[in-house]
Amino acid sequence: MVSESHMNVVILCGGQGTRAYPYTRRMPKALMPVDDVPIVEQVMRIYASFGYWDFILSVGYLKEQIIEYFADAPSRFGWRVTCVDTGDTTDTGGRILGVKDLLTPTFHATYCDGLGDVDLDALLQFHKEHERAATMTAVPLRSQYGIVGFEQDSGKVTHFEEKPIIRDRWINAGFFVFDNDVFDQWEGGNLEREVLPALADNEELFIYQHEGFWRSMDTHKDQQELTPLWAEHGRSFIDLASQNRLANDSRVETA
Numbered sequence: 001m002v003s004e005s006h007m008n009v010v011i012l013c014g015g016q017g018t019r020a021y022p023y024t025r026r027m028p029k030a031l032m033p034v035d036d037v038p039i040v041e042q043v044m045r046i047y048a049s050f051g052y053w054d055f056i057l058s059v060g061y062l063k064e065q066i067i068e069y070f071a072d073a074p075s076r077f078g079w080r081v082t083c084v085d086t087g088d089t090t091d092t093g094g095r096i097l098g099v100k101d102l103l104t105p106t107f108h109a110t111y112c113d114g115l116g117d118v119d120l121d122a123l124l125q126f127h128k129e130h131e132r133a134a135t136m137t138a139v140p141l142r143s144q145y146g147i148v149g150f151e152q153d154s155g156k157v158t159h160f161e162e163k164p165i166i167r168d169r170w171i172n173a174g175f176f177v178f179d180n181d182v183f184d185q186w187e188g189g190n191l192e193r194e195v196l197p198a199l200a201d202n203e204e205l206f207i208y209q210h211e212g213f214w215r216s217m218d219t220h221k222d223q224q225e226l227t228p229l230w231a232e233h234g235r236s237f238i239d240l241a242s243q244n245r246l247a248n249d250s251r252v253e254t255a
Helices: 039-049 065-069 092-097 120-129 182-187 193-199 220-254
Strands: 008-012 053-058 080-085 106-111 114-116 134-142 145-149 157-161 163-174 176-179 205-209 214-216
Touching: 008 039, 008 092, 039 053, 039 106, 039 163, 039 220, 053 065, 053 145, 065 120, 106 120, 114 220, 120 134, 120 205, 134 193, 163 176, 176 182, 182 193, 193 205, 214 220
Parallel strands: 008 053, 008 106, 053 080, 134 205
Antiparallel strands: 106 176, 114 214, 134 163, 134 176, 145 157
């Protein structure tokens, strides 16, 4: 059995990032900086802080820039980074399917543009416990707008709330765990609209609920907002996760 630290991490990096135009006309979205580091590298740092070093980047659009950036990854980061060209227009499900022959029996997968303080140890443990093929991390929906509360009868305003979290609605946050036999039930090319619903219909998909920090970067405005947020939340989270991993490794070695 493959040890947890040698599990693959697949990161989807091949999309055209059309919502971030014009910035993605010359730079792939994966390399757009957040806190002075390409966002895909920030995603990889999350996984590395939990001891995962074997990355498969499913690339496509402007792939040459990503391949060049990670050409010296073993010496610069101590990571194994394999870039696989899955096509410029391949959909999200196809980008995972396109690397299936490289994958460990259980593997992580996520998007290149979502950052969160997800406990990957707890995520993997949850995946093992439900004994199904797929786990998806979900987060409560954050409204894009502020809301106003008022009395229904009189119309008198009672309060304002800026972009509240809607606790009874949950959204896909990436940070998946899959068993390799999931490909026996992989239906369609779009991960979100076809593959995941089919897995749910087959009772093979479970949700790991994450209520901590999470944000995605779809637009340039998102990039501007995410940079200070990740500087505040991400650095301390990664440092703590790394310290915990080193402490656990030390206990294992002395046991």
